Amino acid sequence: MADFVQLWVYLSTTPLFGLTATLLVYVLAQTFYGRMGQAAWANPVLWSVVALALGLTLTHTAYPTYFSGAQFIHFLLGPAVVALAWPLWLRRGALRAHWRKFAIASLAGGAAAAVSATGLAWALDLPHDVLLSLAPKSVTAPVAMGVAEKLGGIPALAAVFAVVTGMVGALSGKYLFDALGIGKDSTGWMARGFALGTAAHGIGAARAMQVNADAGAWAALALGLQVVFASVLIPLVARML
Amino acid sequence: MQALRGITWLLLLQSIGEVISRGLHLPLPGPVVGMLLLLFALRWPLVSHSVQAVAEFLLQHLSLLFVPVGVGVMTHLDTLGHYGLRLAVIIVLSTWVSLGVTAWVLRALMRGDSGAGSHHG
Numbered sequence: 001m002a003d004f005v006q007l008w009v010y011l012s013t014t015p016l017f018g019l020t021a022t023l024l025v026y027v028l029a030q031t032f033y034g035r036m037g038q039a040a041w042a043n044p045v046l047w048s049v050v051a052l053a054l055g056l057t058l059t060h061t062a063y064p065t066y067f068s069g070a071q072f073i074h075f076l077l078g079p080a081v082v083a084l085a086w087p088l089w090l091r092r093g094a095l096r097a098h099w100r101k102f103a104i105a106s107l108a109g110g111a112a113a114a115v116s117a118t119g120l121a122w123a124l125d126l127p128h129d130v131l132l133s134l135a136p137k138s139v140t141a142p143v144a145m146g147v148a149e150k151l152g153g154i155p156a157l158a159a160v161f162a163v164v165t166g167m168v169g170a171l172s173g174k175y176l177f178d179a180l181g182i183g184k185d186s187t188g189w190m191a192r193g194f195a196l197g198t199a200a201h202g203i204g205a206a207r208a209m210q211v212n213a214d215a216g217a218w219a220a221l222a223l224g225l226q227v228v229f230a231s232v233l234i235p236l237v238a239r240m241l
Numbered sequence: 242m243q244a245l246r247g248i249t250w251l252l253l254l255q256s257i258g259e260v261i262s263r264g265l266h267l268p269l270p271g272p273v274v275g276m277l278l279l280l281f282a283l284r285w286p287l288v289s290h291s292v293q294a295v296a297e298f299l300l301q302h303l304s305l306l307f308v309p310v311g312v313g314v315m316t317h318l319d320t321l322g323h324y325g326l327r328l329a330v331i332i333v334l335s336t337w338v339s340l341g342v343t344a345w346v347l348r349a350l351m352r353g354d355s356g357a358g359s360h361h362g
Contacts, residue, residue: 018309026305045304049311056315063316070309077306079251079299081272082258085279086296089289101350109343116335124327130320134331138339141310146270156313157320161332163311168336176337182344191348199339206304220300222343224276232268 012061018069025051038210040171045163045203077142080202081227087220095221102194106225107233109198113138113165114234133158135238137165139230140201140223150235162201169200170207189215197222247295250288254278 011017029044029051036042056066067074088095095102114135121131132153136144141162148158177192193215196204205223209216258275261267267274282288299306314321321328 022308026308045307045311048308049314052308052312053315056312063313066312067309070312073306074309076299078255078272079248080303080306082251082255082275082279083292083296083299085276085283086292087300088280089283101347104350105343105347108346109339112342113335113339116338117331120331120334124331126324126327130324137332137335141307143270143273157317159310160314160317163307164332165336166307168333169340172337173340176340177344180341180345182348187348187351190351191344194347195340195344198343199336202303203307209301227273227276228269231270231273235268
């Protein structure tokens with residue numbers, strides 16, 4: 001038993017632990033998601049986060065210890081943002097033909113997210129730094145952190161809000177679109193995918209890709225546009241206010 | 242080999258993006274500048290062939306990349322506990338507002354243009 005404890009103490013402090021645990025839990029969550037017929041509530045990000053956070057709490061493992069391994073996965077968010085150029089490139093024909101419409105929809109959706117979040121935070125009397133951390137919540141986590149930092153918010157909190165936003169979008173998007181009467185024809189899938197990429201960034205886009213390939217491509221396009229608009233416009237608007 | 246070249250391109254463009262973003266004090270983060278650079282560079286087959294495999298792999302497993310940050314929720318449980326209910330209301334409502342507005346605006350714009358669905362690709 002003492003040997004086992006020693007072994008655990010050793011293993012839990014090497015980067016190997018955080019990396020392996022993240023991949024293992026995610027692969028299991030992904031399998032579960034598949035078994036459940038990709039039901040929205042079985043979202044693999046949600047359950048991976050819950051399982052890992054519970055596991056770390058139960059084993060008294062500090063988050064920084066876990067992150068020393070998980071950072072290798074986290075790091076890939078940067079190259080993944082660069083890689084968003086690929087779906088944009090594949091859709092360059094549609095982008096050229098309809099760029100005004102995409103730009104308007106992206107700006108409208110991004111403004112709706114930032115204005116409603118900060119407006120509600122102000123109305124509900126949240127502290128200023130928490131309010132500022134909510135502004136970039138619909139932008140993908142690494143970019144949201146950068147934007148929050150520029151605004152004077154709390155980057156780590158902004159990342160958490162972004163991830164929760166992504167999960168809310170991925171979990172409830174389908175029901176919202178059904179309720180709003182957004183159909184499942186080609187324009188409907190375009191609107192659904194584009195909205196998920198705009199309002200719920202990478203997690204919403206991942207959900208869209210799993211549900212419908214076409215919706216996924218529009219989601220990736222929306223994600224790329226949102227990243228560009230939000231990182232330029234949110235700090236600019238904040239400075240003018 | 243293509244995959245290795247692909248990830249090298251992504252990292253190289255991200256690095257150049259960081260240099261440009263910081264050097265010129267741009268509001269765009271380095272990876273976003275890298276994305277715009279890649280969008281221009283993809284017209285060369287040399288770049289697009291090698292980037293394709295890696296980009297598709299990365300984007301297919303995009304949701305995995307959010308797990309480490311997501312687990313970070315546990316370090317903010319006090320803030321989240323204190324303002325939890327209000328934060329939940331704000332995040333859920335504003336996400337729905339944004340999803341609805343985006344989908345509705347795009348559909349309305351596309352419908353205004355006859356035969357919008359045929360422009361795919």
